[in-house]
Amino acid sequence: MIKKLRLIACSILIGSTGFAQEVEFTEYELENGLNVILHQDNTAPVVTVGVMYHVGAKDEAEGRSGFAHFFEHLLFEGTENIERGKWFDIVAANGGSNNANTTQDRTYYYETFPSNNLELGLWMESERMLHPVINKIGVDTQNEVVKEEKRSRIDNAPYGKIIYGTGINKYVFNKHPYKNSVIGTMEDLDAAELDEFKSFFKRYYGPNNATLVVAGNIEMEETKKMIKNYFGEIPVGPEVKRVDIKEDPITETITATEYDSNIQIPAKLFVYRTPSMIEKDAYVLDMISSILTDGKSSRMYKKMVDEEKTALQVLAFPRSQEDYGTYVMGALALGETSLDTLATSMDQEIAKLQNELISEKEYQKLQNKFENRFVNSNSSIQGIASSLATYSVLYGDTDLINEEIEIYRNITREDIKRVANEYLKENQRLELDYLPESAKE
Template sequence: MNKTNLLFGAVFVGLLGFNNVSYAQNEIKFKEFTLDNGLAVIMHQDKTTPIASVSVFYHVGSKNENPERTGFAHFFEHLLFEGSENIGRGEYMKKIQSIGGTLNAFTSNDQTYYYEVVPSNYLETALYMESERMLHAKIDSVGVETQREVVKEEKRQRMDNQPYGSILVEVLKRAYHVHPYQWAPIGSLDHLNVASLSEFMDFYNTFYVPDNAVLTIAGDIDYNQTEEWVRKYFGEIPKGTNEIARPSVVEPKRNKEIRDVVYDNIQLPAVVQAYNMPRKDNPDSYALDMLSTYLAGGKSSLLTKEVVDKQQKAVQVMAMPLDLEDGGLFLFLGVANMGVDVDSLELSIDEQIEKLKKNGITDQDFAKLKAQVENSVVSRNASVAGIAQSLAEAKVYFGDASEVNRELEKYNKVTKADIQRVAQEYLDENGRVVLHYLPKSVQSKEGNQQ
């Protein structure tokens, strides 16, 4: 349900109720226009609270990188906070925070997203700041060296020193053999270290251009005034002149299981499974999303009840469909309970999936599942920041921002039979990647025995 690439993030939410009801989605009204330079602009008015969200969605992620220069998109997520020709180094965050605003950014395989949430009387300031990022970003040797160290520290904290932190990297390089999804957004530090300043400049001039972006403003705004400011600050930015690389290669569907062992700084072994998934815009993505919630979305989910609580084979089981633009992965992570063999845990997970394939889902569980979906959609669009992101992603991935108003309708079209069907079709052992995460202490013992 959450369409961002945060591995095993907070995807699952509590139940609203147990009645099998098809809910109507509140319409998100908006206005949109396109500047002469190609920048798509979407505005949503909500005067409930005196705040406004400004976001820029750049259609560039790790899949757009040169295989010899991976990590550029994620690196730029950091680099473009360095400042601009008119904003001093390190002043970008301070300026937004000084007016009572918050800001952040994230990078995925498919996109880079920047946003600020500010008091609405500072909307013009936020628009100016984002226009500076697009037009006059400070890209020099000082900033590059500074952010290289930042990215190195992030990798140490989130991957090297984080239990199971390498899962995405280890899965992707085995699951994709021809498509550039084969490397994670963090990329290679070696590539970043040897890259020249001119290469960074070229990446910026290619992808961080108005005709590769969507600007979304949501909240306590006046449509006419907002459009006037947008034209003032973004209208002068020239179109990009470089060709924007979009991968055209199609990853062949795997038809053989790939198995491997990863030794990590962990105490408890784990099982990771990754199955083929279709493109993000495939209608089955909604059923697969619901399937992940049914299997491992919270305390009442199938795998939690059966494998964690009843069998006590695992301390936690998680599932997440990584619904990437060109075809993603359906991921499982099961962390074994103390003393439980990793093969035994894998067998228990597989048994529950096979039962679902054979027997389907009960009426009661399906009613609970639909309630979870309703709550998730409503919660995601309960803030102006959430609405801004939903509008931008609908515009880019579906070609129409109004798709945001059809999301719940698409979930409501999913039937019990669809849940069973997608489990049978996509959770195919013949095409999956299976990784056993084992403590490095086990590797040492195995080495001594040889």
């Protein structure tokens, strides 16, 4: 059994923005492989119980996209001891709230309760892990729920293909399952047999592929006893084989056009494939995003929105993932501005980053922003629980909840220039024209 204990040594002065305390946690492993992280904070009578499974959309079989996201819904259907359709009623009746979310790399379920209902939260998550009811009525019901979610969030939402990556990833990835969207296709889900859903659960939802986080107003030894009682006897699942697919480098510009019936304003996008979220360069790209589009004083906003008045809105952001990331830059055209004009302006801003060091003043402002973000990043028990699980499962280093800020602090102006040159190359990107459906005519 491995234990880690982070002690609060002192409060860290964060420039002039305030103080941030280290997050104290204890981490250990049950005999069945369940990773457990405990964080005690008795300042408020609340507790969050979360379970993160190391399974996401990238783990799905070819032709069965959407399974991981589908399970995000399906595992609320009920268990052998929780009547179908009663999960949310039980949580609400006991003063709690709950939710779940899925990415390409993991699925996370959590409940937040008054702290006197900690045991209820542990029991419910152990029920979800030990013996959920997976039957035809549940699959059929959630199939309709997922279809409606797809319609509302992607099919009928302005710029939905950009927000959820369905109009982007298929161009940037050829081999890796990141080419598929998290929500998958309805054809794949409709074609799946009940036994395929049961097999997916057995393969990925064992304790040895999960991290349990309990954060909030808890007593440590009592909580450990309850965890052992509810989770200790759950059988070990099969060993999970991780996705290990390497993409060939992008060496020529990819051009594509996507149409959206929900928009009237066209957009120009540049999309680059970038390194894993655990790499330092992924953090540098995060900083580059702030330089380009974080606020009205950012470079692209000042140039394209304020001065040139060619863009209604600008965007630049990284999508950090476990194996590869993507970096998205874009602008929405103002008036009759051509997409070529937007592309030229964006390329000019990239060239500045590639050829000139940012000023010391801009660099200090950037550091202050990230220090402030660090201070605010763990302002709630629910947020701390999610962060602890994420750093453990995807980064393999739970200590990053306290130490990640040091990565940003150690990024130099030279790093920013180097990364812009290495990843933001014209021959390594997708150039996407995102147009109204009426532009087809």
